[in-house]
Structures are given as C-alpha cells and as structure tokens.
Amino acid sequence: MSKRSGTARVLIVLTYAVFLLLLIIPLMQVVLSAMEHGVSSVLASLTRPEALHAMKMTLSVVVVVTLLNTMFGIFMAITIVRGNWIGRSLRRWLNSIIDLPYAVSPVIGGFMIVLMLGPNTVVGTLLADAGIPIVYAFPGMVLATLFVTFPLMVREVVPVLQEIGTQQEEAASMLGAYQWTTFWRVTWPSIRWGVLYGVVLTVARSLGEFGAVLVVSGNIMNKTQTMTTLVYQDVDNFNIASANSLALVLAAGSIALLLFMEWAKKRKGVHGDAH
Amino acid sequence: MNTLLQRRDVKWGFRSTLILYTLLLIILPIAGIYVQSFSGGVPVFIESIFEPLAWKSIWLTFRLSLIATAINIVIGTMAAWVLHRYRFPGRTLLNSLVDLPFALPTAVGGLMILLLLGPNSWIGSLAHAAGIRIVFAEPAIVIAMVFVTFPFVIRAVQPLLEEADRTQEEAAHTLGASKLRTFFKVLLPQMGPGMISGGMLAFSRALAEFGAVVLVAGNIPGKTLIASVFIFGEIESDNPQGAAAVSVMLLTLSFLVLWIVNTLQSRREER
Numbered sequence: 001m002s003k004r005s006g007t008a009r010v011l012i013v014l015t016y017a018v019f020l021l022l023l024i025i026p027l028m029q030v031v032l033s034a035m036e037h038g039v040s041s042v043l044a045s046l047t048r049p050e051a052l053h054a055m056k057m058t059l060s061v062v063v064v065v066t067l068l069n070t071m072f073g074i075f076m077a078i079t080i081v082r083g084n085w086i087g088r089s090l091r092r093w094l095n096s097i098i099d100l101p102y103a104v105s106p107v108i109g110g111f112m113i114v115l116m117l118g119p120n121t122v123v124g125t126l127l128a129d130a131g132i133p134i135v136y137a138f139p140g141m142v143l144a145t146l147f148v149t150f151p152l153m154v155r156e157v158v159p160v161l162q163e164i165g166t167q168q169e170e171a172a173s174m175l176g177a178y179q180w181t182t183f184w185r186v187t188w189p190s191i192r193w194g195v196l197y198g199v200v201l202t203v204a205r206s207l208g209e210f211g212a213v214l215v216v217s218g219n220i221m222n223k224t225q226t227m228t229t230l231v232y233q234d235v236d237n238f239n240i241a242s243a244n245s246l247a248l249v250l251a252a253g254s255i256a257l258l259l260f261m262e263w264a265k266k267r268k269g270v271h272g273d274a275h
Numbered sequence: 276m277n278t279l280l281q282r283r284d285v286k287w288g289f290r291s292t293l294i295l296y297t298l299l300l301i302i303l304p305i306a307g308i309y310v311q312s313f314s315g316g317v318p319v320f321i322e323s324i325f326e327p328l329a330w331k332s333i334w335l336t337f338r339l340s341l342i343a344t345a346i347n348i349v350i351g352t353m354a355a356w357v358l359h360r361y362r363f364p365g366r367t368l369l370n371s372l373v374d375l376p377f378a379l380p381t382a383v384g385g386l387m388i389l390l391l392l393g394p395n396s397w398i399g400s401l402a403h404a405a406g407i408r409i410v411f412a413e414p415a416i417v418i419a420m421v422f423v424t425f426p427f428v429i430r431a432v433q434p435l436l437e438e439a440d441r442t443q444e445e446a447a448h449t450l451g452a453s454k455l456r457t458f459f460k461v462l463l464p465q466m467g468p469g470m471i472s473g474g475m476l477a478f479s480r481a482l483a484e485f486g487a488v489v490l491v492a493g494n495i496p497g498k499t500l501i502a503s504v505f506i507f508g509e510i511e512s513d514n515p516q517g518a519a520a521v522s523v524m525l526l527t528l529s530f531l532v533l534w535i536v537n538t539l540q541s542r543r544e545e546r
Contacts (some may be wrong), residue, residue, distance in 0.1 A: 008361055015357040018350045019369050022422055025385035072296055079293060096537065100301055103529035105483030107503045108522045111510055112304030115311050165545050198295055209379025211485035211503065215510055228382040236387060237492055241545050247383045254378040
C-alpha cells in the first residue's frame with residue numbers, strides 16, 4: 001500500500017467513482033425505489049394481470065428463441081469453420097454476415113420484419129389468412145428476437161472450433177465413427193462451454209430485448225406485451241412504481257445470469273480442460 | 276440417427292435450411308429496408324432525408340454518440356488500465372460489474388437514469404434549481420449512451436494490456452523517460468488499437484440505441500428526438516417511407532463502422 005504512487009491512488013479512486021456513478025448507484029436506486037412503498041406494493045404491481053401476462057410472454061419468447069438460436073447457431077458455426085461444401089470465400093462472406101445484426105438498431109430490426117411480413121404485404125396477408133399472423137403476434141416477436149440474438153451463439157462457438165482444429169475429428173472419422181458420433185463424442189465436449197456462454201448471452205439478450213419487440217408486437221396489453229414493453233408503458237403512464245417493480249425482476253434476472261457466467265468461467269478455469 | 280444423417284437428401288435438407296434461415300432472417304430484411312427507402316425513387320429518398328426533423332434527428336444522434344464515445348474512450352481506457360495494473364480491494368467485483376450494461380435490459384438502464392436524475396430525484400431537483408436540465412434533455416441522452424456502451428472500450432483494451440510486454444515500459448523508465456513521456460510513447464501505442472476498435476463499436480452501438488434513450492430523452496421533435504426514436508415514431512404514424520429513409524442512413528453509417536473495425540482487426544492479426 002505504502003509503495004503505491006500518488007497517480008495510482010488517484011486513478012483507483014477515479015475508477016471507483018466511475019463505477020459507482022454509472023453502475024452501482026443507479027442499480028441501488030432501482031432496489032431502493034422499489035422498496036420505498038414496501039414489498040407488498042411491489043408484489044401487488046407484479047401480480048397485476050397484465051404483468052403476469054407479460055412475464056409469461058417474455059418467458060415464452062426466451063425459451064423458443066434460445067432453443068432455435070442454439071440449434072442454428074451451433075450448426076452455423078460448424079458450417080463456417082468446417083463446411084467444405086461451400087467455398088472458402090462464401091464461408092468468409094457468411095462469417096461477416098453473422099455480425100450484421102450487431103450494427104442494426106433494434107428498432108430497425110423490428111421495422112424490417114413489419115416491412116416484410118406486415119399486414120400490408122402479400123406474404124403477411126397470406127399467412128394471416130392461413131391463421132398464422134406474424135406481426136403484432138408471437139411469431140413476429142420470436143423472429144425479431146432471433147434477429148438480434150443471431151450472432152451471440154455463433155460468435156462463442158466459432159473461435160473454439162477454430163482453435164481445436166480438425167485433427168481429433170479427422171482421427172475419429174478415419175477410425176470409422178459416423179458423423180453424428182463424431183459430433184457427440186469429439187466435437188461436443190470441446191464446444192460445450194462455448195455453447196453454454198452462448199445460451200446465457202442469448203437468454204439475457206432475449207429477456208431484455210425491447211426495441212425490436214416493441215415495433216413488431218404493437219405492445220398490446222394482455223396479448224403481445226412483454227416485461228420490457230410493459231416497463232415502457234408504465235413509465236409512459238407515469239406509473240413509475242410499477243415500472244420499478246418489473247425492472248427489479250428483470251435486473252435480478254440479468255444479474256443472476258451474469259453471476260452464473262462468472263461462475264462458469266471460473267469453473268472452466270479450475271477444471272483446466274482447455275475448452 | 277447415423278443412418279439418417281448419412282443420407283444425401285437429409286444432408287442437403289439441413290444445408291438448405293441453414294442457407295434459407297440466414298437469407299430470410301438477415302439478408303432479405305436488410306435488403307428490404309434499402310428497397311423500401313428507394314421505392315419512391317431517389318428524389319423521394321432525398322426529400323425524406325432532408326425533411327428538417329429527420330435530418331435534425333440524424334445529426335443529433337451522430338453528435339451525441341460522438342460525445343458518448345469520447346467519454347467512454349477516456350473512462351474505459353482508465354478503468355481497463357486500473358483493473359489490469361493495480362491490485363486493490365474490490366477489484367474482482369468491479370471487473371465483474373463491467374459487463375452489467377450488456378446483461379441489463381436497456382429499458383431498465385433507462386429507468387435507472389430516470390429514477391436517479393429525474394425530476395423527482397434530489398439530484399434532478401438540485402439541477403433544476405441550478406437551471407440545468409438533465410432528464411428530457413441532451414445530458415440524459417449522453418448518459419444513457421455512455422451507460423449502454425460502457426463495456427466496449429474496457430473489453431477491447433484489456434486483452435492488449437495482458438499481452439503487452441512490460442519490459443518496454445520498464446526500459447523507458449530506466450532510461451530516464453518521465454512518466455508522462457512513457458505514457459505517451461509506450462503505453463498509449465500499446466492500448467491504441469483497443470481504444471479505437473472499442474470506441475468504434477461503442478459509437479455504432481450508441482447510434483443504434485433505443486431502449487435506454489427513449490425513456491430519458493423526452494423525445495421532443497427537432498430537439499431531443501434521436502434517429503432510432505424518430506424511426507419508431509414514423510412507424511407508429513404509418514409512414515414507412517420516412518422510417519426507411521432514416522433507417523438506411525443509420526444502417527449505412529453502422530455498417531461502415533463495423534467494416535472499418537473488421538478491416539483494422541484482420542490487418543492487426545496478419546501482422
């Protein structure tokens with residue numbers, strides 16, 4: 001401690017100040033404001049029918065999106081790294097396509113789906129007539145969330161696949177193991193941590209997605225409203241206390257996911273099985 | 276399952292599904308925006324862009340994103356440096372907290388700022404008494420942008436510091452270079468690439484931000500209405516043409532930034 005220079009001390013204090021002002025105090029504020037009116041009022045606003053419906057909606061979106069994104073994400077990652085059936089340049093092209101959703105504002109992401117499949121389009125009308133409405137309904141919300149979460153799984157799995165190389169897999173398939181067996185016995189054990197991170201990131205992102213879902217869902221109460229869009233509506237109605245209770249639940253959920261991620265990273269480090 | 280996967284048509288089924296999925300989910304929708312914005316011809320597109328409120332929202336977004344990025348480069352680089360170099364109580368906690376803005380729903384981020392700085396909070400009322408508007412004005416937008424993009428610079432600079440060679444810095448020190456000189460000649464070049472690529476990612480994220488900003492900006496047209504909220508308003512008022520034109524501006528800018536980051540990164544990897 002005594003050896004620490006003056007600059008070091010100032011920098012540490014400044015860093016603490018940044019974290020306190022930007023992250024810690026605002027987070028505490030959400031907890032404190034929610035508790036201001038007591039636990040019973042928090043529970044009361046959480047058990048409003050529209051709040052319960054919003055939670056159910058968010059949960060459904062999270063489950064469906066995580067399942068689809070995990071499946072397609074792993075498959076996509078394997079294709080990008082190992083897919084000899086498409087050319088090298090096409091693979092590189094695909095690799096940069098994956099990142100596009102990062103650069104697209106969530107609102108634009110939702111807007112694209114409305115433009116493509118909205119009530120004014122041919123496809124949208126056809127599907128609606130067939131009894132599958134996309135926009136202002138559950139399928140559209142899943143599509144919008146899939147769009148914004150698309151890169152998360154791929155970006156976790158691709159580097160791992162690149163790192164482990166193909167030797168083991170080649171050995172396995174040369175020894176006569178079929179593709180499916182090779183995947184489960186050789187590839188899966190190496191990528192499973194990457195997949196786990198991808199799943200956590202996907203859950204966190206789909207839990208918190210707001211802009212894209214707001215545009216696509218139309219934010220219809222008790223129908224397509226999710227937790228984040230209900231927070232927005234509550235704030236819009238100056239019902240800050242209710243918004244706060246929902247925000248508390250959302251924040252607790254995402255912090256739990258963050259802690260789980262830290263734990264998983266540590267555990268992976270302890271076990272030392274490189275991937 | 277094995278025999279199933281061995282079959283040619285199943286394999287091709289899988290592959291076409293994957294291509295179709297990418298096409299339908301990513302490429303077609305993005306192309307759709309560009310098509311929509313030019314559907315009325317170039318003059319209509321230009322007219323939509325230069326509609327005063329549209330133009331002002333784009334300019335406001337660009338300007339505030341730049342400010343937020345500059346703030347993030349300074350505090351992010353400092354935080355990355357302190358977390359890497361010094362050992363102090365609470366360091367691990369702070370390091371885990373860095374990713375909080377990524378994990379937290381952006382609407383919650385916006386609400387946090389509203390609760391802390393809004394008209395009903397003591398900071399808000401204090402600022403109001405001093406004649407400063409924070410919430411429903413530009414400062415709150417910048418704060419929201421800084422909050423959601425906080426992890427980018429830190430997470431881009433940290434790995435560079437980890438792989439950096441400390442001997443260079445020590446050599447400079449032994450050779451009698453002052454601390455300031457060592458910082459500018461040795462440390463800054465080491466962290467530079469991370470500051471730039473992290474800063475650009477933060478910039479493109481700030482351009483696109485919606486959830487945190489919409490709750491704190493007040494969304495006054497021509498004053499505190501940023502581009503993404505403008506797009507949302509145009510969609511709500513059933514004007515897809517105007518929404519598409521501003522979207523195209525925003526998208527093109529973000530793609531440009533992403534492309535530059537990727538080029539810089541691959542160039543660095545080649546070296």
